Amino acid sequence: MATSRNGARRAGLSPRRALDGLAVLVLCGLLFGHLVNVAIYGSKELRADWRILLPWHGGYCSLGVFLGIAVGVFIAFRAPGRCLRWEYLDVLIPAALVGATIVRIGCFVGHHHAGRLTSFPLGVAYPGGARHDLGLCEAMLLFALMLAAAVFGKRWRAIPGRTTAIGCAAYAVGRFAIEFLRGDDIELLGRHSDPRYWGLTLVQYATLGLAALALWGLWRHREHARGAAVSETTAGSTSVAATETEVVKGVKVEQASRET
Secondary structure (H helix, E strand, C coil): CHHHHHHHHHCCCCHHHHHHHHHHHHHHHHHHHHHHHHHHHCHHHHHHCHHHHCHHHCCCCHHHHHHHHHHHHHHHHHCCCCCCCHHHHHHHHHHHHHHHHHHHHHHHHHCCCEEEECCCCCCEEECCEEEEEHHHHHHHHHHHHHHHHHHHHHHHCCCCCHHHHHHHHHHHHHHHHHHHHECCCHHHHCCCCCCEECCEEHHHHHHHHHHHHHHHHHHHHHHHHHHHHHHHHHHHHHHHHHHHHHHHHHHHHHHHHHHC
16 A cells, blocks of 8 residues: 555655555455356355355455456546546556565465476475475566566656556566466365366466557557657647748848838
């Protein structure tokens, strides 16, 4: 919250609106994250007891969180009288990275996301051998993005929406790669393996969509910046031409007065 509030103030935006938007995104992310988690991993339990749909029963799926955040953006910034303003999303990206990093560190501490067996030095001891810990992998990815946002954020924010597009694109590429480390045999640990469709997990398909949207956003803002530059150049040329015309008119008037 402090990150969003301070970022909004530095950008000349409304801190209250930034915090309201952050609250909507968090609530929607948690709600949809839990519902999708139940739909994918808890169908048997759901048939036995519908109350596992209630949010305090725990369990969240990042695929659902992605969906919830998208819905939250629509609710917070597309509601009547609140058109989408990329400046606010740019302010929320650093806060989202901080929060997500903390969450993934918690996942790592609890070893919630076991990956493939490995001899990598950062492998975590599980029954049956060391494995990649996807919570640790994603925490490192998010921490790197958080540092990049801190270093280059001011430059990125020069064009509204660029921070959001770059952050989403970089996360999508990193998360897509991390998913290849996900274990397919973790039923041996009493856990659920994510289903794969044509070799990819559902999260990987979601990150492909996120990357496509981010690249579209980068292209859109690049074209917008180029159009603004052309308009500025045209306006400058028009202003110069108008000045020259006025000078010529002045000279002609002066000559006419002398002849008179």
